[in-house]
Amino acid sequence: xxxxxxxxxxxxxxxxxxxxxxxxxxxxxxxxxxxxxxxxxxxxxxxxxxxxxxxxxxxxxxxxxxxxxxxxxxxxxxxxxxxxxxxxxxxxxxxxxxxxxxxxxxxxxxxxxxxxxxxxxxxxxxxxxxxxxxxxxxxxxxxxxxxxxxxxxxxxxxxxxxxxxxxxxxxxxxxxxxxxxxxxxxxxxxxxxxxxxxxxxxxxxxxxxxxxxxxxxxxxxxxxxxxxxxxxxxxxxxxxxxxxxxxxxxxxxxxxxxxxxxxxxxxxxxxxxxxxxxxxxxxxxxxxxxxxxxxxxxxxxxxxxxxxxxxxxxxxxxxxxxxxxxxxxxxxxxxxxxxxxxxxxxxxxxxxxxxxxxxxxxxxxxxxxxxxxxxxxxxxxxxxxxxxxxxxxxxxxxxxxxxxxxxxxxxxxxxxxxx
Amino acid sequence: xxxxxxxxxxxxxxxxxxxxxxxxxxxxxxxxxxxxxxxxxxxxxxxxxxxxxxxxxxxxxxxxxxxxxxxxxxxxxxxxxxxxxxxxxxxxxxxxxxxxxxxxxxxxxxxxxxxxxxxxxxxxxxxxxxxxxxxxxxxxxxxxxxxxxxxxxxxxxxxxxxxxxxxxxxxxxxxxxxxxx
Numbered sequence: 001x002x003x004x005x006x007x008x009x010x011x012x013x014x015x016x017x018x019x020x021x022x023x024x025x026x027x028x029x030x031x032x033x034x035x036x037x038x039x040x041x042x043x044x045x046x047x048x049x050x051x052x053x054x055x056x057x058x059x060x061x062x063x064x065x066x067x068x069x070x071x072x073x074x075x076x077x078x079x080x081x082x083x084x085x086x087x088x089x090x091x092x093x094x095x096x097x098x099x100x101x102x103x104x105x106x107x108x109x110x111x112x113x114x115x116x117x118x119x120x121x122x123x124x125x126x127x128x129x130x131x132x133x134x135x136x137x138x139x140x141x142x143x144x145x146x147x148x149x150x151x152x153x154x155x156x157x158x159x160x161x162x163x164x165x166x167x168x169x170x171x172x173x174x175x176x177x178x179x180x181x182x183x184x185x186x187x188x189x190x191x192x193x194x195x196x197x198x199x200x201x202x203x204x205x206x207x208x209x210x211x212x213x214x215x216x217x218x219x220x221x222x223x224x225x226x227x228x229x230x231x232x233x234x235x236x237x238x239x240x241x242x243x244x245x246x247x248x249x250x251x252x253x254x255x256x257x258x259x260x261x262x263x264x265x266x267x268x269x270x271x272x273x274x275x276x277x278x279x280x281x282x283x284x285x286x287x288x289x290x291x292x293x294x295x296x297x298x299x300x301x302x303x304x305x306x307x308x309x310x311x312x313x314x315x316x317x318x319x320x321x322x323x324x325x326x327x328x329x330x331x332x333x334x335x336x337x338x339x340x341x342x343x344x345x346x347x348x349x350x351x352x353x354x355x356x357x358x359x360x361x362x363x364x365x366x367x368x369x370x371x372x373x374x375x376x377x378x379x380x381x382x383x384x385x386x387x388x389x390x391x392x393x394x395x396x397x398x399x400x401x402x403x404x405x406x407x408x409x410x411x412x413x414x415x416x417x418x419x
Numbered sequence: 420x421x422x423x424x425x426x427x428x429x430x431x432x433x434x435x436x437x438x439x440x441x442x443x444x445x446x447x448x449x450x451x452x453x454x455x456x457x458x459x460x461x462x463x464x465x466x467x468x469x470x471x472x473x474x475x476x477x478x479x480x481x482x483x484x485x486x487x488x489x490x491x492x493x494x495x496x497x498x499x500x501x502x503x504x505x506x507x508x509x510x511x512x513x514x515x516x517x518x519x520x521x522x523x524x525x526x527x528x529x530x531x532x533x534x535x536x537x538x539x540x541x542x543x544x545x546x547x548x549x550x551x552x553x554x555x556x557x558x559x560x561x562x563x564x565x566x567x568x569x570x571x572x573x574x575x576x577x578x579x580x581x582x583x584x585x586x587x588x589x590x591x592x593x594x595x596x597x598x599x600x
Contacts, residue, residue, distance in 0.1 A: 070561035078570055078577065113446050243476050243535035256507055349490075352446045353503060353512065355477070364477065366503070370488040379501075381478040389538055418561060 034058060042071045046149050046404045049414030051388075055400075062403055065395040067388055072418040080378040084344030085111055088375050090181045092365065095380055096416035097178060098141055101127075101134040102358035103380070104183035106365040109264065110354040111185040114347050114369055117319070120311040123187030124265045129200070129303050130182065131356070132296045133170070136207070137163045138359035139289045139296075142411045146286060147218055149408040150227050155218060162210050169199045186320055187313025200304055207297050215290065228283035232394035232406035235280060242393070243386040246361025247288040248410065252280035258357040270302045282409040292359075319345050344373040351377075360384055360411060382416035422509035424449065427471075431513065434468050435461055448512040455517055455526050458502075462532045465504060465513060473504040473513055476533035479540060481547045485521065486573045497521040498547060502529065502536075519549065528554040546571035 029036045035058055042052035050071035056064035076095055080088040092107045093100040105127060112119065119127070140163040147155020167177045173192055174180040182189050218224045239249045249256060257274040259267040275291035277284035313320055321340050322333035347369040355364030361383030368377040387410050394406045422430075424447050431449055432442055438461050441452040453461050465473040484496025500517040519526055528551040529536050540551045541560040548569040551557055559566070568575050 070559075073561040075570055075577075082577070240474065241476075241534040243533070261507070262510060349488075350445065351514075353448065353477070353514065362477070366478065366480065366501070368482055372488065376487065377482045379478065379480045381503075385538065386535060389535060 035063065040403075042068075047407060048145060048412060051407070051412065051414055051417075053391075053403075055403075057400070060399045060401075062395050062398055062400060065392045065403065067391050069388070069414070069417050072414045074418070076419045077378055077380065080375050082374065084373050085347055085375060086184055086340075086344055088378060089184050090179070092378070092380060093179045093181055094415065095419050096358065096360070096363065096382055096384065096413045098138045098413050099134055099358045099360065099363070100179050101130045101183060102356055102363050103365075104181065105131060106354055106356045106358075106363050106380070107367070107378070108183050108185045109356070110352045110365040110367045111347060113352040113354060114350050114367065115185065115319070116348070117186060117314050117316065119187050119265075119314060121266070121308040122191075122310045123312045123314075125303055125307050126188045126192060126312055127183055128265050128267065128270075129300065129307070130170075130173070130188075132299050132303065133166050133200075133203070135296045135359045136293055137166045137170075138411075139293050140166075142289055142359075142408075143214060143218075143286075145411075146405075146408040147224075149404050150224055152218060152221070152224060155214070158210070158214065158217065162207065165203055165206065169196075169203065172196070172199060184313070186316070187311070189313070191312045197304065200300065204297060204300055204304070208294070211290065211293055211297070219287070219290065225283060227401070228286060228405055228409075229281060230279075231282045231398065231402045232409060233279070233281045234390055234394050238390065238393055242390045244361070244390050245386065246357070246359070246383050247285055247292065248387055248390070249361065250275065251277045251284035251288045253278045258355055258362060262355075264354075264356060269306070270299055272299050282405045285409040346371060346373050347375075355381065358383060360387060360413070360416075380416075380419060382413075382419060384410075384412045384414070384416040388412045388417055422506070422511045424511065427509075427511040427513075430470055431465075434464055434471060438464075445514070448514055450514050450516065452516045452518065455500075455519060458500075458515070458517055459527050459529060459532060461515065462502065462504075462529055466532060472506040472508050473511075475505050475507050476535050477503040477505060477512075479503075479529065479536050479543060481543050481549060481571070483547060483571065483573045498524045498549065500526050500543065500549065524549040525552060526550070527552050528557075530554060545569065548572065 027038050035056060037056050040053040040055055041047040042050040047053065052068040052071065054066040054068060055062055076091050080091050083091060089104050089107060092103045095103050140159040144156040144159025170180060171177050173196065174182040234252055236252045236254050239252050239254055245256070253276060255274060255276050260274055272295045275288055275295065277288055317336045321337050326333040327337060349369055349371045351368040353364055353366045355362045362381065363383055364381035366379040367375050370376040391406060391410060395403045424444055428442060428444055428449050431451060438457045439451050439453050443450055465471050479500065479502050481501060482499045484499060487496040489496065498519045498521055500519060502515040503512065505512040517526060526549055528540055530540065537555065538560055540554050541557060543549055544551055544557055545559045545562050546569055
């Protein structure tokens with residue numbers, strides 16, 4: 001008689017979970033070994049989205065942890081194949097929904113590689129401006145949810161207060177607060193509106209002081225330190241074999257940042273530091289993110305100072321719709337406009353991969369073109385997918401409360417994991 | 420210690436020799452074609468050879484080239500597994516193409532070389548119908564157990580795209596079936 005069958009007879013609290021069909025994921029309690037198997041999620045306030053964890057517990061101790069994903073799977077990669085090259089931007093931006101600009105950025109650069117075109121300097125700087133602001137909003141959400149999961153609810157309010165100013169700026173520039181579809185192959189869709197300098201200056205005025213406030217709020221908080229120090233450790237070797245990147249890898253001592261080590265756009269013209277820590281625990285990851293926000297503010301100051309004038313996108317009429325004023329005068333402009341709207345542009349045959357440093361790590365896009373007007377295949381390497389794979393390594397042997405801290409420090413975005 | 424793309428290509432050709440069927444440059448990255456039987460060996464060499472140093476696993480996925488618009492009309496595409504690696508020390512990328520038999524796609528699992536490929540192979544298996552031999556736990560990742568078909572294959576049509584609704588304003592059945600067009 002198998003273990004499961006015996007416990008089925010002995011205990012009535014056992015409940016079969018629908019949909020797995022394998023019988024392996026049955027909630028049960030083994031009285032002899034005192035081991036309980038239980039589901040956490042898919043809908044649970046501490047799982048940051050529809051993440052389901054299958055836990056094997058000995059009292060409060062996590063013996064095993066199996067992340068089960070797919071609750072948000074919508075087949076976005078398949079959907080890209082039905083869009084034209086410009087339209088697929090609106091799909092990829094919805095994958096990692098806390099870092100929409102980074103998704104668009106990786107995809108657009110991969111397509112530009114195939115097209116063999118250059119982005120004008122102003123377009124490059126606008127892309128960096130939006131990417132770094134996006135890093136701030138993403139890390140602020142992580143700061144807030146990390147605090148919330150540790151019982152420090154005020155962190156949530158502070159984090160979202162600052163995020164609000166920046167999303168207001170996104171709305172001012174792109175018209176949307178999330179999922180902007182702003183960075184497109186060839187540059188960016190619109191130029192920055194009048195008065196953008198004041199808005200960014202306002203953000204840059206406020207942020208350094210607020211970041212110090214957060215340091216006072218959580219970094220020295222004895223309860224927070226007690227909950228996070230030495231919890232959920234992962235070594236550099238484990239990060240490497242699992243493909244973990246970003247703040248989690250840097251907290252384990254891997255000195256790797258794509259912005260510095262494989263510079264794209266104009267990051268090599270700017271000076272910034274890549275913070276690293278050695279401990280690899282939840283507190284180290286928290287500190288890395290705080291330090292990265294300081295670096296992002298420093299980067300933003302340089303970007304605003306050096307913002308060049310000129311075109312914000314590649315003005316090749318075969319790639320970019322003509323300005324409205326042209327349409328009234330030029331027959332050619334009307335033809336170009338018609339072709340772009342009805343068909344889109346064709347991209348030469350080939351395949352390319354391009355990766356950017358998103359707030360969660362290496363976010364790459366792999367695109368294949370067969371010479372047509374829509375992507376033949378578009379695969380996105382989303383960092384959350386890799387980071388989540390490392391959760392069992394962090395959680396095994398810890399307490400359930402530590403598991404909550406681990407999930408918060410991983411900052412998984414299920415839209416990116418499931419795509 | 421950045422390795423230039425041309426040097427990287429020479430080194431790959433030197434180190435892998437007969438094990439690869441093709442190696443060329445593509446947008447500054449090395450593209451290599453490997454038969455499934457040699458895949459694990461090739462990956463181990465790429466990872467462990469100090470002169471190559473491709474120890475970072477980027478992603479594993481697949482492409483269904485059955486409807487690909489080839490230059491040569493006689494060329495027929497099939498399924499291809501892709502493995503992308505790069506070297507953090509020498510900063511160069513390599514992309515491995517593993518052509519598979521379209522009707523019985525079987526590929527050896529690379530989880531023994533890169534542990535992080537486990538979820539990737541599960542995803543690729545359910546999306547493209549590729550069987551990865553020696554995978555520790557080849558069950559579905561995203562889809563439910565009873566899902567029929569492999570969604571990322573070109574032959575799998577999205578219901579929302581393939582079905583055109585009858586046009587309600589049509590006067591005869593033919594016109595209605597064509598959606599009014």
